[in-house]
Structure formats: C-alpha cells, structure tokens
Amino acid sequence: MNNTTTSNKIQEATWSDLFSKDNALKAVILALGVMLHATNVYLATTIMPSIVKEIGGLEYYAWNTTLFVVASVIGSVLSANQMASHGPKRAYQIGIVIFSIGTVICTFAPSMPILLVGRFIQGFGGGLLFALSYAMIRLVFTENLWSRAMALVSGMWGISAFSGPFIGGVFAEHAHWRWAFAFLLFFCLFIFVTASIVLPKHRNSDGVQAPPYLKLLLLILAVLAVSIGSVQKSGAENVLGVLVALLFLVLLILTEKRYNPRLLPSGAYTISSALGSTYAVMVLLTIATSIEIYVPYFAQVVNGFSPLGAGYLTVLIAFGWTLSSITFSGYKGNSVNKIIILGASLMFLGLLGLAYITATGSQASTLTIFFTGLFLLAIGAGIGMGWPHLLTRVFSLAPTGQENMTSASVTTVQLIATSFGASLAGLVTNLSGIADSSKQLGAINASIVLYGSFAIAPLLALLILILTLRQIKRKTTATPH
Numbered sequence: 001m002n003n004t005t006t007s008n009k010i011q012e013a014t015w016s017d018l019f020s021k022d023n024a025l026k027a028v029i030l031a032l033g034v035m036l037h038a039t040n041v042y043l044a045t046t047i048m049p050s051i052v053k054e055i056g057g058l059e060y061y062a063w064n065t066t067l068f069v070v071a072s073v074i075g076s077v078l079s080a081n082q083m084a085s086h087g088p089k090r091a092y093q094i095g096i097v098i099f100s101i102g103t104v105i106c107t108f109a110p111s112m113p114i115l116l117v118g119r120f121i122q123g124f125g126g127g128l129l130f131a132l133s134y135a136m137i138r139l140v141f142t143e144n145l146w147s148r149a150m151a152l153v154s155g156m157w158g159i160s161a162f163s164g165p166f167i168g169g170v171f172a173e174h175a176h177w178r179w180a181f182a183f184l185l186f187f188c189l190f191i192f193v194t195a196s197i198v199l200p201k202h203r204n205s206d207g208v209q210a211p212p213y214l215k216l217l218l219l220i221l222a223v224l225a226v227s228i229g230s231v232q233k234s235g236a237e238n239v240l241g242v243l244v245a246l247l248f249l250v251l252l253i254l255t256e257k258r259y260n261p262r263l264l265p266s267g268a269y270t271i272s273s274a275l276g277s278t279y280a281v282m283v284l285l286t287i288a289t290s291i292e293i294y295v296p297y298f299a300q301v302v303n304g305f306s307p308l309g310a311g312y313l314t315v316l317i318a319f320g321w322t323l324s325s326i327t328f329s330g331y332k333g334n335s336v337n338k339i340i341i342l343g344a345s346l347m348f349l350g351l352l353g354l355a356y357i358t359a360t361g362s363q364a365s366t367l368t369i370f371f372t373g374l375f376l377l378a379i380g381a382g383i384g385m386g387w388p389h390l391l392t393r394v395f396s397l398a399p400t401g402q403e404n405m406t407s408a409s410v411t412t413v414q415l416i417a418t419s420f421g422a423s424l425a426g427l428v429t430n431l432s433g434i435a436d437s438s439k440q441l442g443a444i445n446a447s448i449v450l451y452g453s454f455a456i457a458p459l460l461a462l463l464i465l466i467l468t469l470r471q472i473k474r475k476t477t478a479t480p481h
Contacts, residue, residue, distance in 0.1 A: 018141075018148045025198045026140045027152060032191050033092070033133040035156040035163075036099065037072075037126035040184060042164025042318075044068070044119070046311030047177040049297045054177070057112025058435050059231045062426025065293045067116055068123035069419040070223050075127025076411055077263070078211050079135060082128060088136055089199040093192060095132060099125030100188040107181040131411070139200060161318040169308025212261045215252055219263075222248035223419050230427035238431060245423075264409045265402040275397040277468045281340070282390050283417040284461040285383045288347050290421025291354075291454050292317050294429060294447070295376065301443040302363050303372070316373055320380025321387070329388040336389045341465050343385030344458045350378035351455035358447050363440075382458070428453050 018027050044064060052058050075095070082091040102121030109115035137149045171180040222245040229241010253269045256262055270276040292314050299310035328339050353375040361368035391410055398406035432449035436442035 015148060018145050018152065023141065023145065025194060027149060029092075029191060029194050029198055030133040030136055030140070030149070031152050031156050032187065032194075033095070033129040034153050035160050036184065036187050036191065037130045038157045038160035039164040039167065039187075040103075040122060040126060041068075042160055042311070042315070043168040043180055043184070045293055045314055046165045046168030046296055046307060047172045047180050048293075049300045049310070050172040050175070050177040050307055051115065052112075052297075055109065055111055055115065057115075059430055060112050060116065060426075061297065061434075062230070062293060062422045062429070063116055063227055064119050065290075065422035066223060066227050066419050066426065067120045068126075069415055069422060070220055071120045071123030072127030072130065073219065073412060073415040073419065074216055075124040075129075076131040076415065077216060079128050079131035081211050083132060083135060087201045088132070088139055089195060089201050092129070092132055092136075092195045092199055095125050095128035096188055096192045096195065097125070099129065100185060100192075101125070103181050103184050103188065107178050107185075127415075136199070140198075157318070158322050161315045161322075162312075165308065165311025165315055169306070169311040172307035210261060212263055214259075215255055215263050218248050218252040218255065219416065222246075222252065223423055226420065226423035226427060230423065230430050235431070238427060242427070262405065263412060265406045266399045267397075268409070271464070274468070275394065275399075277464050278390055278393050278397065279413055280464055281344070281386075281461045282394075282413055283420075284457045284464075285344060285347065285386075286414055286417035287421035287424065288351065288454055288457040288461075289317060289321075289379060289383060290418060290425050291351070291379075291450055292376075293422055293425060294450060298358075298443055298447045299372075301440055302358070302447065303369060304364060313373060313376065316376040317380035320377040320382075321384035322380075324381040324384030325388050328385045331389070337465070337469055340386030340389055341462060341469075343382040344461045344465060345382070346385070347379050347382035347458040348455055348462065350375040350382060351451050351458070353378070355448050355451035355455070358444060358451065363444070425450060425454070 017023070048061065048064060052061060075098075079091070082094065085091075086094065099122055102118045102123070102125055105118030105121060106115055107118075109118055133153055134150070137146055137153070141149050167183055168177070168180045171177055171183070225241050225245035225248060227241075229238050229244070232238055232241065252263075256264065256269060264279070265275065267273040267275040268279050271280050295314045295317075296305075296307070296310040299305040299313050300307065305313065324343070328343075331339055354372065357368055357371045357375065361371070394406060394410060395403075428450050429446040432446045433442045434446035436445075
C-alpha cells in the first residue's frame, strides 16, 4: 500500500510543485550553482582568443581548459566529504567563495600563468558546486520531486550554452574580456546570500569514506605531464610528456585495484569486460569533442568571426548533443547498439569533414562556414545519440555493492576524459605550428591536424563497439537453448 502511494506521488509531481512556496528558492539556488559552473565553461572558451591577444600565452591555450577540468574533478570527488564535514549549507558557501576567489584572480590576471592559477581555483570551486547541486536534491526535496529537480539542474547546461557565449562575446567584442569574468561575481554574491538562507545546516558523516588523495594526485600528474610536454619545443620532449603520463596512469590503475577508496568501480579498467569497454567508448567519444576549445580561436583567426559569432559556433556541438540525446533516448532493445555505432560513425565523419573543408575550402566563403557549422553539429549529434544509452549501460553493469560509486563515476569519467582531451589538443596544435609567425597559416595547419588526428578517437570507439557486439553474439550463439 505504501509503495503504491509513493509511486502515485512520484507520478503526480508537477513543475508547479517544484516551484511551490517552500521549494522555489531551493530549486533556483541548486540550478544556479550548476549554471554558474557551466556558464563559466562556455564564457571562458568564447573570450580565450581575446585573452591571448592581450596577455599572450597561445601555447598555453588548452591549459585553461585542462587545469579547470582537472580542478573540477578534484572538487567533484571531494564534495561528499565536504558536505559530511561542514554540512550542506557551509559546503555550498565554501564552493562559492573558492569560485569567487578564482574569478577575481582571472579578472585582474596580468599574464597567462596568473590566469591559469585563477582558472584552477575556479575549477575547484565550480566542481564542488556542480557535484553538491546534484547531491543536495535528495536532501532538500521530497522523493516525488527528485526527477523534476534533476531535470531542472541538468537543463542548466543547455541554458548556459547560450548565456556563456553571449556574456563572453558581448564583453570581448568591446575589448573588455575582464568584465566577462567580473560579471560572474554578481551571480556568486546572489547565490551565496540565497544559499545561506535556504539550504540546511545538518551534517551526516555516516558511510562517507576518506577521499582518494593518492589517486587524485596521480591523475593530476598524468594530465600535467601531457600539458607540460605539449609546450616543449623538442618533439622528443613532447613524446616524453605522453610517456610519463602513461606511467602515472598505470600507477593509478594498480593502486585502484589494490587499495580503497576507489575512483571507479571494479572492472572499469578491464577493456575486455562489458563495463570497461563502455567506459572506454565514453572516454574516446568525450575526447573527440575536445576540439571545441579551439573552435572560437580558429573561427576568429581563420574565418574572421567576431568573438560573439565564434562563441555561438562552438555551441553547435552542445546543441547537437542535447537535441539528439532527447530524440534518441527512448530507443530500446537491439536498436540501441546500432544507434551508438551510428553516432560514433557520425562523429568520425564530422571530424574528417572539418579537416577536409579547412584544407580545401576558401576560408572566407559562406559555403565553408556553412559546412563547418554542419560538421560541428554532426559531432555533437553523434555523441548525443548514444550518450543516454551508454549511461544506462553503466548503471545496469554496476558491481554489487558499488552501485552508488558507479553512478557517481559517470561525471568523474567524463571530466577526466575532458581534461586529457584538452591536454592532447594542446599537444597536437602546438606540434602542428599554431604559434608560428604567420598567425592565420599556423591556425589553418593546426586545425587540419587537430581535426584529422582527433577523428581517430571515434574510430577506435567504433572498433571497440563492433568487437564487443561480436563477443556478445558469440556468447549468445554458444549458449544452449
């Protein structure tokens, strides 16, 4: 009887219930926490060409994303302990304060190294807010509102895909990129004050494990090794950076298998397992989308776009991802594997198409710009087609007793893949001459090599998917009926 009542309550919950008198401010504050983090991602990507133009540091272009995302991973992983130690309200306040400090540093940064410090601090604070906003849904709302609240918080990424480029583009076009960062401080102040009023204070440290500090350190060192290697002048030093990163990753995997607490569930590092192969596909497809961090720069330098126009060109990947996720999320059964494979194929063709149109098209022509936008949209649509099904597959493959860890690992894997993708993008563009004396020629060469080389990622994902599908068919055939 109680189960039936609960089920009916869940079904009967409406958006007006979520925004009722007692819930409205809670819903708004959690949504704004994610929106602040997401808006900053798109805002920074949009204004980065203007930043480089003023303070230099083109060879460190990708580091702005790499360090930000690595710090976000750390903040996300530590969020549960922060909430257990300080309580929901204080943990959220700490996240806002840290993000604000990083934003102030970015606003007044006189050089690229100082800006990178600010971006790292921003990322840590943003990662805390991002994870806490999802975690607090269970605390501040009744169960019948969870799905609505989750949809609201997740939907902030779609809104931010438009607000970030708009805010960044408007200020960058008037040569005031610093004010784009400063503008975020108004949101920080509002969120801090409102969170102090509506969020609960109580702490609950039951069942919370100590953070995996050693594993986080190994992860940071692996990403930094690729990033540091990417700015070296010698090809041998570039390769050395990648090899050192691989060494740290091997150490990370060994410690994951032998010592708790874990970052990822059992079987995550074995590509022959169903869970491991699913993670591998997610990582490869996410890495492929990392080309978006350079799209605004290429659009401005090669195609003559304004900062605002270049920012919205980048949004096409996010738009395609969101639209196709909604369109294809309802498919089930045997068609799911076909959709994931089709999506990976679309990403592969989109990246090859970008490389081809950049190499052969007239950079200023309307046709070239049209196809550039179309291929970016295809890349986003490709990953969006299969992403909901990959997440569902991860949840269904969760090892017994590690269900919560498996659910939380989705964000961790995506952030880790994004950080490595940004590092590799920096390595590829620097090796292909993005900082050459001929600014436009360097950008054209770098874009061709970047798009072409990153097409390997969805191709490898396709191979894994096809091999996994064949393995499943063999097991099915071998099973006696």
